[in-house]
Amino acid sequence: MDRYHALAILFCVILLSGCSSDDSESIILPEDGVPVTRTLGGPKYNTPLFELEHDLFLGIEEGEPAWQVFDLNPHLLTAPDGTMVLVDPKALKICIVSSTGELLHQLGGEGSGPGEFLNILDVFWAEPGAEFWLSDQFNNRITKYSIDGTYLGSVNYSEIRSRWTWFKYLGNRQFMVHDLDRDPNDPYRRITRYAIMNDQLEIVRNLPTLGGPRYYQATQRSTASLPWTAYSIFEVTPAGRMLMVQPDHPRLTIYSSSAEPLLHIERDWELVAVTEREKQDYRQYIRDRYPEADIRSIQFPDHKPQFQWAFVDSEERIWLRMYEAIREESVGDEPGELIGFLYEIYGSDGTWLGTHVSQDYIIAVTNGYFFQMNPFESGAPRLERLSIIPLVPEMETDPSR
Numbered sequence: 280m281d282r283y284h285a286l287a288i289l290f291c292v293i294l295l296s297g298c299s300s301d302d303s304e305s306i307i308l309p310e311d312g313v314p315v316t317r318t319l320g321g322p323k324y325n326t327p328l329f330e331l332e333h334d335l336f337l338g339i340e341e342g343e344p345a346w347q348v349f350d351l352n353p354h355l356l357t358a359p360d361g362t363m364v365l366v367d368p369k370a371l372k373i374c375i376v377s378s379t380g381e382l383l384h385q386l387g388g389e390g391s392g393p394g395e396f397l398n399i400l401d402v403f404w405a406e407p408g409a410e411f412w413l414s415d416q417f418n419n420r421i422t423k424y425s426i427d428g429t430y431l432g433s434v435n436y437s438e439i440r441s442r443w444t445w446f447k448y449l450g451n452r453q454f455m456v457h458d459l460d461r462d463p464n465d466p467y468r469r470i471t472r473y474a475i476m477n478d479q480l481e482i483v484r485n486l487p488t489l490g491g492p493r494y495y496q497a498t499q500r501s502t503a504s505l506p507w508t509a510y511s512i513f514e515v516t517p518a519g520r521m522l523m524v525q526p527d528h529p530r531l532t533i534y535s536s537s538a539e540p541l542l543h544i545e546r547d548w549e550l551v552a553v554t555e556r557e558k559q560d561y562r563q564y565i566r567d568r569y570p571e572a573d574i575r576s577i578q579f580p581d582h583k584p585q586f587q588w589a590f591v592d593s594e595e596r597i598w599l600r601m602y603e604a605i606r607e608e609s610v611g612d613e614p615g616e617l618i619g620f621l622y623e624i625y626g627s628d629g630t631w632l633g634t635h636v637s638q639d640y641i642i643a644v645t646n647g648y649f650f651q652m653n654p655f656e657s658g659a660p661r662l663e664r665l666s667i668i669p670l671v672p673e674m675e676t677d678p679s680r
Contacts, residue, residue, distance in 0.1 A: 313540045313541065313542065313543055314541075314542050314543070315542075315543040315544075315545060316542060316543070316544050316545070316628060316629025316630065317544075317545045317546060318545070318546035318547075318629075318630075318631045319546075321631075322623075322631045322632060322633040322634060323630055323631060323632050323633065323673075324632060324633045324671055325633075326633075326670065326671075327633070327635075327670055328624060328632060328633045328635065328669075328670055328671050328673070328674050329635075329667050329668055329669050329670050329671075329674045330667075330668040330670060331649055331665040331666070331667065331668070332665060332666045332668060333663070333665055334648065334664045334665055334666045335379075335380050335663070335664040336661060336662070336663055336664075337363075337365070337376065337380060337661070337662040337663075337664075338655075338659065338660060338661030338662055339661075344382065346372070346374050346382050346385055348659070349365075349367045349370070349659070349660045349661075349662075350367055350369035350370045351367060351368055351369040351370075351660065352640075352642075352652050352660045353365040353366055353367050353368075353374075353660070353662065354366040354368065354399075354401070354402045355642055355643055355650060355662070356402060356403070356404060356411055357643060357645050357646065357648075357650070358407065358408035358426060359407060359408045359646065360378065360408060361377075361378025361646065361648075362375065362376070362377060362378060362383070362408070362426060363375070363376040363377075363378070364376075364402060364411055364426075365662070366387075366399055366402045366413065368398070368399045368400070370387075371387045371388060371389050371395075371396045371397075371399060372385065372386075372387045373385065373386040373387040373402075373413070373424070374386075375426065375427075375428055383427075383428070384427070384428030386424065386428055386430075387399075391418055393430060393432075393433070394422065394430045396413070396415045396418065396422070397415060397416070397417035397418050398415060398416040398417045398418075399413055399414070399415060399416075400414045400415070400416040400443070400444065400445070401413065401414040401444070401445050401446055402414075403446045403447065403448055403454070404448045405423065405448065405452060405454075405478075406452065407448070408426060409425065409426055410423065410424070410425050410426065410431065411423075411424055411426070412424075412446070414436070414444060414445075414446060416443075416444075419435055419436060419437040420433045420434060420435050420436060420437075421433060421434050421436055421446075421480065434479065434480055436480050439456060439458065439474065439476070439480065439482065443458070444456060444457070444458050445457040445458075446476075447513065447514065447515040447521075448515060449475065449515055449519050449521075449536045450519040450536065452477070452478045453475055453476065453477055453478075453483070453536070454475070454476045454480075455474070455475055455476070455513065455515060455521065456474045456475075456476055457513045458474070475536070475537075475538075484537075484538070505561070505577075505579065505580065506557075506561060507553055507557075507579075507580060507582075507583040507584065507602075511523060511524065511525045511526075512524040512525075512526070512588065512589050514589060514590055514591045515591070516533075516591045516595050516627070517591070517593055517594075517595060518595060519536045520533055520534065520535060520536065520541065521533070521534040521535075521536065521538070522534075522589065522591055522597060524586070524589040524599070526584030526585065526586055526587065526602070529545065529546075529548045529585050530543055530544065530545050531543070531544040531545075531589070531597065531599075531625075531629075532544075533627075542628075542629060543629075544597075544625060544629040546631060548585035548586070549585065550582040550583075550585065551582055551583045551585070551602060551603055552581065552582055552583075553579055553580060553581060553582060553583060558579050561577070561579075562574045562577065565577065583602050583603070584602050585601070585602060586599040586600060586601050586602055586623075587600050587601065587602040588600040590641075590643070590644075592643070592644035592645060593644070593645040593646050593676070594627075594674075594675075594676060594677060595626075595627035596624055596625065596626060596627065596632070596644075596673070597624070597625040597626075597627075598622050598623070598624055598625075598635075598641065598644065599622060599623045599624075599625070600620055600621075600622055600641075601620065601621040601622070601623065603621075604617055604618075604619070604620055605617075605618040605619050605620065605621055605636060606618060617638070618636070618638065619636040619637050619638040619639075620636070620637055620638075620640070621634060621635075621636055622634065622635045622636075622637060622641065626673055632671070632673050632674075633671075637651060638653070639651040639652055639653040639663070640652045642662075644667070646676065647666065647667050647676040648664050648665065648666060648667065649664070649665040649666075649667050650662065650663070650664055650665075651663050651665070
């Protein structure tokens with residue numbers, strides 16, 4: 280039995296031991312003029328939503344072709360025709376790969392000259408399938424390329440960047456900037472700043488500031504985040520809408536590209552308590568890293584966030600990665616073997632469709648394909664592409680997209 284069949288059996292057991300389709304019910308209530316879709320029962324389907332079939336591996340440990348050796352998990356862009364842009368942020372390597380896995384162009388290199396990088400933080404479409412941009416944190420600039428590997432110049436973005444800045448394509452060559460920065464008036468908190476940018480990275484509009492997670496100030500010069508707090512997540516859908524996920528506040532909100540709220544999504548996500556053992560382990564971690572720190576001042580939340588990450592696929596479906604991994608029963612002090620991570624899948628209208636268990640880290644679901652990272656035994660990253668075989672209508676791919 281391969282691991283996909285084993286995960287499918289586990290998935291069925293989880294669903295059948297929990298909610299069934301008879302429990303599925305949603306209500307829509309207005310709140311300040313914005314609809315709220317709230318799940319009252321279980322998911323819409325109590326069977327698997329899809330099956331997966333292996334299609335392509337990219338990544339090797341040794342030998343040729345050397346371009347497939349990745350130092351870190353690569354950033355991925357996928358074009359409508361299946362062309363892939365793979366960016367290794369550590370090796371500063373950019374590979375443009377055909378839909379069948381052949382290398383078309385290899386770009387990049389270390390430095391500050393044209394087409395060179397010091398630290399690639401992000402890669403994003405400026406025009407899907409035609410032009411992509413890369414943000415370089417230490418060179419303070421955006422570098423532009425066409426999908427055929429042609430260098431198109433660069434633009435400085437030092438006036439809008441913080442230490443961490445991510446860009447999302449909104450359509451019509453406009454972008455949203457997701458910018459994390461610490462509030463100098465409150466070292467225990469960060470702020471999240473959003474701005475809609477035009478083609479030359481001029482600020483068109485600042486969006487409302489969102490409160491970030493609490494921080495513990497370990498020393499006067501340094502801070503350390505609690506391991507169970509999570510930053511707010513902003514994703515942009517193929518239709519140019521924005522999804523905001525705040526793991527510390529169990530609600531999803533969909534906004535228009537002009538930041539008008541369109542829909543709230545809620546359900547009673549199960550809370551996971553922070554144990555005393557976890558608190559003790561974290562105190563020891565801070566004591567080892569910052570010997571002069573006052574660990575008595577650490578304030579722990581009562582619960583961990585319900586979900587850890589989110590993304591939107593090419594069909595406007597929302598995928599939530601639950602915070603707690605699924606493991607076998609522990610033996611003594613050793614945690615059980617990792618089985619996988621639980622993802623909840625929602626339709627664009629907020630309907631909870633079902634659940635998927637993945638042993639590996641999902642990085643994209645697009646155009647009928649499922650992309651995930653599953654490392655070699657040595658730990659070297661490997662990208663796997665799988666075909667999605669839909670089992671329910673909502674998992675069908677719209678060929679017009």
